Amino acid sequence: MKELEERIRRDGIIKDGGVLKVDAFLNHQCDVELFDAMGAEWAQRFKGVPVNKILTIEASGIGIACVAARHFGNVPVVFAKKAQSINLDGEQYATSIYSFTKQREFPVIVGKRFLGPNDHVLILDDFLANGKALEGLLEICELAGAQVQGIGIAIEKAFQGGGDRLRARGYRVESLARVGSMDAGAGTIEFLPA
Numbered sequence: 001m002k003e004l005e006e007r008i009r010r011d012g013i014i015k016d017g018g019v020l021k022v023d024a025f026l027n028h029q030c031d032v033e034l035f036d037a038m039g040a041e042w043a044q045r046f047k048g049v050p051v052n053k054i055l056t057i058e059a060s061g062i063g064i065a066c067v068a069a070r071h072f073g074n075v076p077v078v079f080a081k082k083a084q085s086i087n088l089d090g091e092q093y094a095t096s097i098y099s100f101t102k103q104r105e106f107p108v109i110v111g112k113r114f115l116g117p118n119d120h121v122l123i124l125d126d127f128l129a130n131g132k133a134l135e136g137l138l139e140i141c142e143l144a145g146a147q148v149q150g151i152g153i154a155i156e157k158a159f160q161g162g163g164d165r166l167r168a169r170g171y172r173v174e175s176l177a178r179v180g181s182m183d184a185g186a187g188t189i190e191f192l193p194a
């Protein structure tokens, strides 16, 4: 998606350790007009695919998923929680994942009443790096008996391999920008066809 690539080139900051900072528009300050265009693009790519629920993971996926849902007939958005809480009652599906940015393990929890065998799920998230967050969400869908119809990602850092591992497992992964390489020293970034 040209608009997203241009925005990354304009406002993204390439950091050491394979980190791309896009907090000016994607995951701290949010450009909702861009989110809306991203939602429209996923809707176009997944046209004709039955989706009755969008699943994401807190925190950064939530805003993107909620805006995108407007382009999928206002289907409900469920987000996996990464901490237990007194507000989380009832039976739950749970697993755990390692966070690339926070460098520690987190629980991934979804209430059983919000996901089940009748659900046709589109998973959305802001980033795909090693694929750990998605592996957790896919495990939750498997536990729930929900059918995963596809995965939509804003920025895939293809050089970390998570996306290709998921494609090799048979999942349809639609990333709007695919970073092939980036160099913190030179400040350069190369995109792959997406």
Ligand SMILES: O=P(O)(O)OC[C@H]1O[C@H](OP(=O)(O)OP(=O)(O)O)[C@H](O)[C@@H]1O
Pocket (backbone or CB within 6 Å): 027, 057, 058, 059, 060, 061, 098, 099, 100, 101, 102, 125, 126, 127, 128, 129, 130, 131, 132, 133, 134, 162
């Ligand atoms: O493919 P992976 O290696 O799993 O990386 C991608 C995940 O990392 C980020 O989450 P983070 O843990 O930074 O949490 P946040 O959404 O709260 O920022 C991002 O939002 C994805 O969920």
Ligand SMILES: O=c1[nH]c(=O)c2nc[nH]c2[nH]1
Pocket (backbone or CB within 6 Å): 018, 019, 020, 021, 022, 023, 027, 100, 101, 127, 128, 129, 157
């Ligand atoms: O803001 C972010 N930048 C990244 O490079 C990244 N990788 C996973 N999750 C990420 N979030």
